[in-house]
Structures are given as structure tokens and as C-alpha cells.
Amino acid sequence: MAKYYKITCSLLLIAGLIGGCKKDLPVDEDGLLITQRAECYVGNFELLGTDFVTVRSKTAVIDTTALTINVEVFFGTDLKNVYPQFSLATDCKLDPKIVGKVDLSDLSNPKTYTVISGNRLVKKPYKIIVKYQ
């Protein structure tokens, strides 16, 4: 009986050691998991006004080759205070981060947001080109 008990304990100990020595998955400077994924694109784009209602007059056109997002907004939209929303490929992140209202009013100098892949090796800068209805 004691023999079986010892064997079981030893097996559990070995299993614990193996589990305990498992290498941690890497995380980036934001504490986000770095994965194996290399996909890097914007899937969808939304632009909200201060009332959190869309200011788009039609669906944004995302060109994943030219790396542009063309969005047409309603007449009179206050582009100094808008909230862009990006839907990214799995595990991607955006740089710079969007933490509040954004000023997109300088139409001659479109803002650029860089999408970074899950493995953090691919970086694609998307330009947001806004025009009024």
C-alpha cells in the first residue's frame, strides 16, 4: 500500500516539475500576448461624433494594398472631435492608441495609424482620408 502511495507521489512531483518549468508566453510592452500570427490589416472602420453616433455618410473604403481608409462624412461634421474605431485582424494592435477624441480636421494632412501584427513583426501604416459629403 505504502509502495503505491510513494509511486503516486513521485509521479505527481515529476508532473509538477514539468509543468512548472514551462516557458512563459512572451508579452509586449503593453502586456499583450505576442503570438505567431502575421496577419496585419484593418477589417472595418467606424467614425463616431461627440454624440457617439456615426458621422459616416457611407461605408468606409479600406484599401489593404494602398493602406488607405477613405471615409466620407456628413455635411457639418465636427472633425476636431471624433472617435475613430478600427476592427483589426486577430492579435493585432494599433499605434498610436486611441484613448479619446481625435482631431481629423486637417484634411490636407491625413492622420496615419499603424497596424502591428500579432507576432509584432509586420507593421502597416494606414492613412485615414476624410472628405465631406
Next chain:
Amino acid sequence: MSKTATMRKLNNSRHFLFFLLLLSFAACKKEEYAIPDPVSELSNDCIKRTLGPNIVTLPIEFAYAMALPKAKGKLVSAQVEASIAGAAGTFLENRSFYTKSNGADTGITIGSPSVNDGKITKVTYTVDTSAATLRYFYVIPEEARGLSVSFTFSATSSDGKTASFKMGPYAISKMHMVKNMAVSNNNNAYISIENMAVYNSTTAVANAGKIDLVYLYRATPTAFTHALVSPAADPVYLPGVTLPAGVNRSAKVNKVFNLQDRNLANLQYGIYIDDKDFQEINLQTAPNYALGLKAEAGVWVETTDGKYRAYIFVNSVNANGSAVISMLRYTL
């Protein structure tokens, strides 16, 4: 160690575990509700029934309950003393309310109508009763604006005892409120935050220096519809508008949706705008116009002289180019 001794030790452990198990069951036993001791003398209690900011001209409602054992006597009077005398319309109910099984509040007259004497509102009982709950409606006076007010509720009984209950202090809002102002395209279109009023092109001239916004409706472009635009905004947002002489101010305007203040929305919804909202909102980068307003949308406004902030709520809109708006204004 002998086998018998080992067995005995094992049995002792089992008994101990069994005992622990029983103890844990007993410990988890639900406590039975016990009827509290009945009051032995005149007692009282009070709750505040109204929620949200305390705005001048609106009432604050309380429910004041008082009781004593029947053998000790009956209630003689009830009164409330406010730290600042209430405005006209302040009263203490002379009916005691109870809730019927269908949920309806039902009042039974217990005394003569209340009498206001300065800060004191009093009801004298005319029926033989030893328990009652009276509602108190304190209409907030102009003198209390920006201050705080507190209340002392008290009751007396026929055995000479007095019970009292203090409520507050409650901060009184600095906000002013005006509800249901009709605005219409090319007519009553000129809005003054300072005066909290709407003018037409003729009367606006006399208040030109106080006009902050112009209401207009344009069916095209489709995003325009109902709009509140500063007189000094880009003329592209004032198509076809000829401003009255001297109307040239620019206000910061921030459009919002789903902010239906309960007071402005005629007691719908459970959202309240309070002084703190006006103190904290940042309108520095806000434009001087808001287009595409719908019913139940609103705008935060800051006047060009920085004297006032306001929230204008759109109660309703009509496609013929008119709307009903309500306003809360805060003096900075």
C-alpha cells in the same frame, strides 16, 4: 503501535470529523426573523423621496412617520422646521398615506391643513390616532440657490412627549431650468442662454447682445435638418438666414445623444444632470454649431463670455421646421 490502538485512533479521528461536519451544518443554519420589540414611547422616522439635484422652484419630498403605543395616548401635532423657509407651495400633508394592495397610495385625513409660519410648517391632528406617515413638500426658494438646507421633523403626543428627526443638509443646485420652449424656423429662432428665452427677429434686436444660438431647419443637405447654430458661425451653416442687427455672438456647442435629463424630459428616464456636470465638462474644442439634431438629442453650450454653461434638450421636433426645447443653465 498495536492494531487495536491504531483502530481506536482511527475511530477517534472519524468521530472528530463527524462532529466537525455537524458543527458546520449548525453554523450554516439560517437565522429566523425575529419581530422587533414594539416601541415603548413616541418614535419617528423619515425618508427623502425625491432623487436627483435639488433645483430651485422644484419640491423636495419627504415621508415622515411617527407612532406611539396606543396605551400611551395619541398624536397631537407634527411639524417641520427648514433651515431656509420654503417657497409658496410648501406644505405638510394632512393625510396619512398607506399603500393599497394594488400599489396605489391612499390618503386618510388626520388633521387640519398645514400652516406655514416662517421656517415652520405644522399640522395639528384632529383625529384620534397613534400612528401616521405624513408627506412633506418643500418648494426650494430662490434664497436657497447654491446653499444647503436641512430639516428638523418633530411630532408631539398627548402624553407630552416629543420626538424629532433631522434630515440633511442637502445642497441646492445653482442651475436654472426652463422647460418646453417652442422654436421655429425663421420665427422664434433666436435663443438667449442668459435670458433663458426665445425671441423672433423683431424682439431679438432688443436682446441682440444676449443671443447665443439660432434655431433653423433645412431639409437639404439631409444631414442638416434641425440645427442650433451660433450667429457668428460660418455662414455655410446659416443658409438663407439674415441675422437681426447686433446678433453676432459665438457659443461653443457640443452635440450629445441619449442624455435625457429627467426634469427636462418631463419626468421620463432616470438620468439627472447636476451642477458637477457643468463644472467638469470641457468645451474648449467644441464647434459653434450643431446640425442634425433629433428628438431627445441635446447640446452642451458655453456662452462666448464664459459666464454660462447650459444643456439644451430637444423634447420634440417637427418636419415643418419647428421644435420644442428645454434648458438647464449653470452660472460659472
